[in-house]
Amino acid sequence: MYHVATTSQFGLVFESFLPQVQTMTPILYFGLFAMSFDFISGYTGYLSFGHAVFYGTGAYLVIVIANGKIPLLAAGTPFMISVVLAAVLAALIAVAIGLVSFRLTGVYFAMITLGFAQVFYVFIRGWDWVATAPRDGPSVSFGTHPEGFRIGIPYVDGASYAIGRLYGSGLEGFLGLFDLSTTVVSFYMIGLVVLVCYLAMQRIIHSPFGRVMIAIRENEERARAIGYNTFYYKLGAFAISGAFAGVAGALFAGYRRSVTPENTFYFLTTGDALLSSIIGGLGTLAGPLYGRLFEQGLDEFLSKGSEGGGLLPMLQEYLSRSILETNALGLTIEEMIDAFINGRASLYVGIVFVLFVLFVPNGLLGSLRERVGGPIAKLPGRLFGGEKP
Amino acid sequence: MIDATLFTAEVVPLSIVDAFVEFLHPSELVGVLVDGLSKAAIYAMIAGGLTLIFGLMGVLNFAHGSLTMVGAYLGGAIMVLSVSSATGPMTRLAFFFVGIVVVFGALSAVGGALEISLIRRLYDRPPIAQILLTFGLTLIIDELMRIVLEFYDLQPRADWIAAWGTKPWFLSQRLSIGPVDVRGLALFEILMGVLTVGAIWAFLTRTRYGLFIRAGSEDSEMASALGIDVRRVFTVVFAMGTGVAGVAGMLLMWDTLWGASVPLGAETLLPAFVVVIIGGLGTFRGTVVAALLVGMVDAVMTWWFVNEIRFTGLPELTIFLILVIVLIVRPQGLYGVEGVGGH
Numbered sequence: 001m002y003h004v005a006t007t008s009q010f011g012l013v014f015e016s017f018l019p020q021v022q023t024m025t026p027i028l029y030f031g032l033f034a035m036s037f038d039f040i041s042g043y044t045g046y047l048s049f050g051h052a053v054f055y056g057t058g059a060y061l062v063i064v065i066a067n068g069k070i071p072l073l074a075a076g077t078p079f080m081i082s083v084v085l086a087a088v089l090a091a092l093i094a095v096a097i098g099l100v101s102f103r104l105t106g107v108y109f110a111m112i113t114l115g116f117a118q119v120f121y122v123f124i125r126g127w128d129w130v131a132t133a134p135r136d137g138p139s140v141s142f143g144t145h146p147e148g149f150r151i152g153i154p155y156v157d158g159a160s161y162a163i164g165r166l167y168g169s170g171l172e173g174f175l176g177l178f179d180l181s182t183t184v185v186s187f188y189m190i191g192l193v194v195l196v197c198y199l200a201m202q203r204i205i206h207s208p209f210g211r212v213m214i215a216i217r218e219n220e221e222r223a224r225a226i227g228y229n230t231f232y233y234k235l236g237a238f239a240i241s242g243a244f245a246g247v248a249g250a251l252f253a254g255y256r257r258s259v260t261p262e263n264t265f266y267f268l269t270t271g272d273a274l275l276s277s278i279i280g281g282l283g284t285l286a287g288p289l290y291g292r293l294f295e296q297g298l299d300e301f302l303s304k305g306s307e308g309g310g311l312l313p314m315l316q317e318y319l320s321r322s323i324l325e326t327n328a329l330g331l332t333i334e335e336m337i338d339a340f341i342n343g344r345a346s347l348y349v350g351i352v353f354v355l356f357v358l359f360v361p362n363g364l365l366g367s368l369r370e371r372v373g374g375p376i377a378k379l380p381g382r383l384f385g386g387e388k389p
Numbered sequence: 390m391i392d393a394t395l396f397t398a399e400v401v402p403l404s405i406v407d408a409f410v411e412f413l414h415p416s417e418l419v420g421v422l423v424d425g426l427s428k429a430a431i432y433a434m435i436a437g438g439l440t441l442i443f444g445l446m447g448v449l450n451f452a453h454g455s456l457t458m459v460g461a462y463l464g465g466a467i468m469v470l471s472v473s474s475a476t477g478p479m480t481r482l483a484f485f486f487v488g489i490v491v492v493f494g495a496l497s498a499v500g501g502a503l504e505i506s507l508i509r510r511l512y513d514r515p516p517i518a519q520i521l522l523t524f525g526l527t528l529i530i531d532e533l534m535r536i537v538l539e540f541y542d543l544q545p546r547a548d549w550i551a552a553w554g555t556k557p558w559f560l561s562q563r564l565s566i567g568p569v570d571v572r573g574l575a576l577f578e579i580l581m582g583v584l585t586v587g588a589i590w591a592f593l594t595r596t597r598y599g600l601f602i603r604a605g606s607e608d609s610e611m612a613s614a615l616g617i618d619v620r621r622v623f624t625v626v627f628a629m630g631t632g633v634a635g636v637a638g639m640l641l642m643w644d645t646l647w648g649a650s651v652p653l654g655a656e657t658l659l660p661a662f663v664v665v666i667i668g669g670l671g672t673f674r675g676t677v678v679a680a681l682l683v684g685m686v687d688a689v690m691t692w693w694f695v696n697e698i699r700f701t702g703l704p705e706l707t708i709f710l711i712l713v714i715v716l717i718v719r720p721q722g723l724y725g726v727e728g729v730g731g732h
Contacts, residue, residue: 047517047520100713100716100717103717103720104716104720106516107449107516107520107666107670108666108670108716108720108721110520111662111663111666111712111716112712112713112716114659114662115663115709115712115713115716116709116713118659118705118709119706119709119710119713122705122706122709123706267655267659268655271524274521274524275525275528278521344532344536346528346531346532347528347529347532347533347536349528350525350526350527350528350529350532351525351529353521353524353525353528354507354522354525354526354529357511357518357521357522357525358507358510358511358522361514361518
C-alpha cells in the first residue's frame with residue numbers, strides 16, 4: 001500500500017503526508033505505552049501522571065540485562081524473556097506505588113504518582129550502576145549484542161527475528177514474493193508484540209474485571225456499595241497497566257538500544273502519552289495508537305525536510321519561486337515557513353490538543369464511535385448482518 | 390553541575406560527626422537558614438498564584454510554570470533594554486521595580502484573556518479537562534517562546550547571561566552581616582517573597598474584593614446568590630495568579646541558580662505543585678507553610694549533600710520525597726480539608 005502510494009503520480013503528496021516506516025515503529029511501541037496509560041486513566045478515571053516509571057523500568061531493565069549486570073541473567077538472555085521480566089518488574093513497582101497512591105483520588109492521585117515518578121527519575125539520573133554517565137543513560141554495547149534483539153520464541157532462532165533501528169534481520173524472498181528490509185521486519189515484529197498486548201488488554205476490558213473498572217470510573221461509591229472492593233480492582237488495573245507499559249518500554253529499548261532518563265522516566269514522557277490518549281480518545285483502547293499516529297504524522301509532516309517527506313519540500317515543489325521569495329513583514333515566505341512551521345510540530349500539536357480538549361472531548365476514535373453508534377469493528381455486522389446495535 | 394554519583398560516596402562515621410559539628414557552627418547555620426528562606430520565598434511566590442487559582446476555581450493550572458518562564462524573559466528583556474553598563478545600582482533597582490509592574494500588568498492581561506477565552510468554557514466539565522487544557526497551553530507557550538528566542542537569536546536552551554548582568558553589584562556580592570556572610574540576592578529574594586505574600590494576604594483579608602474571593606472559594610453558588618459576580622472574580626483571580634507567577638519569574642531571571650530559559654517552566658512547575666499539594670490544595674496559609682518547609686529541607690539537604698556526601702541530585706529528590714511522605718501521612722495536605730480537591 002505504502003509503496004503504491006509513494007510511487008504513484010501523487011507520490012510527493014503522499015510522501016509528505018504519510019509517515020515513513022522508520023517513524024511507524026516508534027508509533028507502535030509508544031502507542032502501546034499510551035494504551036497502557038489509557039487503560040488506567042481512561043477506564044478507571046485515575047489520572048496516572050507518573051506512568052513513565054513503568055515505561056522507564058521496562059526500558060532500563062532490558063538494557064541492564066543485555067549488559068550482563070543482573071546476576072543469574074546472562075548478557076545473552078533472549079529478548080522475549082527480558083520483556084516478560086520487564087513486565088513483571090513494572091507490575092511489582094505498580095503494586096508498590098498503587099498501595100500507597102490509591103488511598104487518594106483525583107488531583108492528589110495524579111500528584112502522588114507524579115511525585116513517585118520524579119523520585120525514580122532523579123534517582124536513575126544519579127545512579128552510576130546503570131550507566132557510566134547516568135545523566136546520558138545506558139546503551140547496549142556492540143560486544144554483548146552484535147545483532148539486534150530477537151522477537152519470537154526464545155531459543156528457537158527460526159521463529160525469531162531481530163529488530164533494531166540500526167541492526168536487525170532483513171528477509172530476502174519472504175514467501176518467495178517479497179524482500180523485506182530490516183526496518184520493515186522490525187516494524188512487523190514489534191507490531192506483532194503490540195498487537196498481542198492490545199488484544200490482551202482488550203480482553204481484560206471486556207471481562208467482568210473491566211466492567212468493574214468502568215464502574216469505578218462512572219461512580220466509585222456505587223461500585224463499592226454493590227460490594228466490590230474497589231481498592232483491589234484499582235490496584236489490579238494499575239498493575240496490569242504498569243506491566244504493559246513495561247513491555248512498551250522494553251520494545252523501545254530493544255529497538256533503539258539506548259535510553260536516556262529524559263525519554264523514559266521524565267514526567268513529559270507521561271505527558272506525551274496523555275497527548276496521544278486525548279487526541280485519540282481517552283477511554284477507547286485503540287484510540288491512543290491513532291492519537292500517536294496523528295501526532296507523529298503531524299510532527300514528521302512539519303519537520304525539517306531532510307528525511308524525505310515534509311511540508312517544505314512539497315511547498316517548494318508546488319509553489320513558484322516568486323511566491324516563496326515574496327516579502328511579507330520583512331521576511332520572505334520561505335523564511336516564514338522556516339520560522340513558524342518547520343520543526344515547530346509541538347506548537348501545532350499543542351494547538352490541536354487544546355482544540356480537542358475544548359471541542360472534541362471524546363477524541364478521534366471516541367467521536368467516530370459516537371457517530372457510528374458503537375465500535376467500528378462491529379459496523380459491518382450491523383450494516384449487513386442485521387445485528388442489533 | 391558537579392557530576393555526582395550515588396554509591397561511591399565515602400562516608401566514615403567520624404566525618405559525619407565532623408560534618409554535624411560543622412553544620413552547627415553559627416555561620417553555616419545562618420547561611421543555610423538564609424538559603425532556605427530564599428528558596429521558601431521563591432516557592433511561595435510561584436505557588437501563591439497557583440493556590441489562589443486552585444482554591445477558587447478548582448483548576449490545577451499546568452501553564453503556571455510556562456507563564457513564570459514568560460515573566461522571566463519579559464522581565465529580562467526589560468532589564469537588558471533599559472540597563473547599560475553605566476547605569477548605577479539604585480537606578481537598576483528602580484528599573485527592576487518598574488519592570489515588575491510592567492510584567493505583572495502584562496501577564497495579568499494574558500491570564501485574564503486565557504481565562505475568558507479558554508478556561509471559562511470548561512467549568513462545567515470534569516476537572517481533568519482543565520488540567521489537560523492548561524497542559525496543552527504549556528506546549529503552545531513554550532514553543533512560541535522558542536520561536537521568539539530563535540528569531541531574536543537568544544539561545545533557547547542555555548540560561549540567559551545578559552539578564553544576569555543587569556543585577557546591581559550588591560546583589561551579586563556576598564554580604565557580610567556580623568560573623569556570617571550571605572548571598573545578597575538571597576536577602577533580596579526573601580524581601581520580595583515577604584512583600585508578595587504580605588500583599589496577597591492583605592488583598593485576601595483586608596479588601597472587599599478579597600472577601601468576594603474568599604466567599605467564592607467557600608461556596609461559589611451561595612456567593613453568586615448573594616450578588617457577587619463569581620465569573621468576574623474567577624477572571625480576576627486567574628489574572629492575579631498569572632501576574633504573581635510573572636513577578637516570580639522576573640526575580641528568577643537574576644538568580645544564577647535558575648536563570649531565564651525555556652525549561653524553567655517545568656523546573657518551577659514541579660516544585661510549585663509539590664508546595665501546593667503539601668500545603669493542602671487551595672489554602673493560602675498552607676502554601677506559605679509548605680513553602681517554608683520545602684525551602685528549609687531543600688537548603689539543609691543541599692548543604693549536607695553537596696558539602697559532605699556529594700550527591701547533588703539529592704535535594705531534587707528530597708522535594709518529591711517530602712511530597713510522597715506528606716501525602717502518605719496526611720492525604721489532604723497540611724492545611725487541606727478532607728474531601729476538598731477530591732475530584
